[in-house]
Amino acid sequence: xxxxxxxxxxxxxxxxxxxxxxxxxxxxxxxxxxxxxxxxxxxxxxxxxxxxxxxxxxxxxxxxxxxxxxxxxxxxxxxxxxxxxxxxx
Amino acid sequence: xxxxxxxxxxxxxxxxxxxxxxxxxxxxxxxxxxxxxxxxxxxxxxxxxxxxxxxxxxxxxxxxxxxxxxxxxxxxxxxxxxxxxxxxxxxxxxxxxxxxxxxxxxxxxxxxxxxxxxxxxxxxxxxxxxxxxxxxxxxxxxxxxxxxxxxxxxxxxxxxxxxxxxxxxxxxxxxxxxxxxxxxxxxxxxxxxxxxxxxxxxxxxxxxxxxxxxxxxxxxxxxxxxxxxxxxxxxxxxxxxxxxxxxxxxxxxxxxxxxxxxxxxxxxxxxxxxxxxxxxxxxxxxxxxxxxxxxxxxxxxxxxxxxxxxxxxxxxxxxxxxxxxxxxxxxxxxxxxxxxxxxxxxxxxxxxxxxxxxxxxxxxxxxxxxxxxxxxxxxxxxxxxxxxxxxxxxxxxxxxxxxxxxxxxxxxxxxxxxxxxxxxxxxxxxxxxxxxxxxxxxxxxxxxxxx
Numbered sequence: 001x002x003x004x005x006x007x008x009x010x011x012x013x014x015x016x017x018x019x020x021x022x023x024x025x026x027x028x029x030x031x032x033x034x035x036x037x038x039x040x041x042x043x044x045x046x047x048x049x050x051x052x053x054x055x056x057x058x059x060x061x062x063x064x065x066x067x068x069x070x071x072x073x074x075x076x077x078x079x080x081x082x083x084x085x086x087x088x089x
Numbered sequence: 090x091x092x093x094x095x096x097x098x099x100x101x102x103x104x105x106x107x108x109x110x111x112x113x114x115x116x117x118x119x120x121x122x123x124x125x126x127x128x129x130x131x132x133x134x135x136x137x138x139x140x141x142x143x144x145x146x147x148x149x150x151x152x153x154x155x156x157x158x159x160x161x162x163x164x165x166x167x168x169x170x171x172x173x174x175x176x177x178x179x180x181x182x183x184x185x186x187x188x189x190x191x192x193x194x195x196x197x198x199x200x201x202x203x204x205x206x207x208x209x210x211x212x213x214x215x216x217x218x219x220x221x222x223x224x225x226x227x228x229x230x231x232x233x234x235x236x237x238x239x240x241x242x243x244x245x246x247x248x249x250x251x252x253x254x255x256x257x258x259x260x261x262x263x264x265x266x267x268x269x270x271x272x273x274x275x276x277x278x279x280x281x282x283x284x285x286x287x288x289x290x291x292x293x294x295x296x297x298x299x300x301x302x303x304x305x306x307x308x309x310x311x312x313x314x315x316x317x318x319x320x321x322x323x324x325x326x327x328x329x330x331x332x333x334x335x336x337x338x339x340x341x342x343x344x345x346x347x348x349x350x351x352x353x354x355x356x357x358x359x360x361x362x363x364x365x366x367x368x369x370x371x372x373x374x375x376x377x378x379x380x381x382x383x384x385x386x387x388x389x390x391x392x393x394x395x396x397x398x399x400x401x402x403x404x405x406x407x408x409x410x411x412x413x414x415x416x417x418x419x420x421x422x423x424x425x426x427x428x429x430x431x432x433x434x435x436x437x438x439x440x441x442x443x444x445x446x447x448x449x450x451x452x453x454x455x456x457x458x459x460x461x462x463x464x465x466x467x468x469x470x471x472x473x474x475x476x477x478x479x480x481x482x483x484x485x486x487x488x489x490x491x492x493x494x495x496x497x498x499x500x501x502x503x504x505x506x507x508x509x510x511x512x513x514x515x516x517x518x519x520x521x522x523x524x525x526x527x528x529x530x531x532x533x534x535x536x537x538x539x540x
Contacts, residue, residue, distance in 0.1 A: 001154070004095055006099050043092075045092055045095050045096075052154075057156045059153075074103075076102075078099065079156055081155065082341060082344065083090050083094065084090075085340040087094045
């Protein structure tokens, strides 16, 4: 299933690298990335495909927890369907 | 999808506490009726634990699939007075114990349906059920009870109103060691709905399917944040802003409701478009009203603000779901809403103002702590007034007041968890003893004759 991941926090070296590594470790494929710096703040939006047989959102979130803690980032993961149901009629 | 939309949604869920407040499975218990009450209770336990055995797990699975929190998983059942009527017994405590045990077994946090519908008159079973309520609420933990005493079609059963004043007092007395917590699980209704997913008033009415999934969404924080962006704008803008937020909130409810019904192999019933607050920061309906420009909830202007909010929520939500039902509107439970608690504590919000507010919102006088020495007649008087508002305005109204033994105005009472905390509110103590003693039925209003 397809997910949207958002990462927000202070810009620092290696954010994309670390996020990508965690995704690769969990067999999650990146489909699209868009990233920008807004008023010193790193903001990234990722569109990914997760293999439901291997992992679910809750466990994937857990996999990001140490990174969130260490790098002081806010990482959120939700199913694409949530966004579609809200913003598309 | 653009960046703005993505971050808007993430903020709604993560920062503004958008969540699915409850997935409630309705289960018909009509086929559990039995002359032998013990046998009926066994059937009830077996049916609930069979039909809803995967409810909690499915709720958790959906959380894991979409990433959206689902706060409560609950069950509503056929009004027990209708199921127990066939049984030869004069006390329904054992039915409530069967519900309580079933609720524990499947791991839900409330079960609703210890209910009687007496708007026009009492069956024998209704009387037995009503008399069992205080004992039931004192001896079970998860069972919620409701009694419908009025409807626009039937008028107000004033004998039932009189009885419920006494029942509420007895319930408070029997649960006084827990701040009269039993009363927090007891609702007196006018025009109760058959598909309400919210406790304590949920039951599965007559005419509903065998099993059904009803979902309640919530997001007062989302609406408040949206309104913060239109400070000072006119009311058309306010209404449009609320409508858009309600639409988005409800779409998520619809998504989850459909998915839950599919996974549980059950009919999808309704999405209840209610703005249900919790006693946590950022989840208050009162704060939405204050965001519109009121110094405090309860100030003159509050009723108009709530009327606008309630209407805009429905207009925004109705297109977002294939089937809207339940109570649908804004809830104003005092102890469960941080803004309401503050307003009541500083004297900005009175019982009378709350009564006016109930004329324009989706429910009634909800989770209000009153002095322990309030008489049964006064409570009946409060109920009668509230029922009249519902009957004449063709809407659901309800009373869930908690006369806390040993506490008076100025005291504060804690119920814990989602039930919150509340200051004891002052009650007008002029007597209505002779009015309540009359009994009988206030006839239905003229506009009930629609055919």
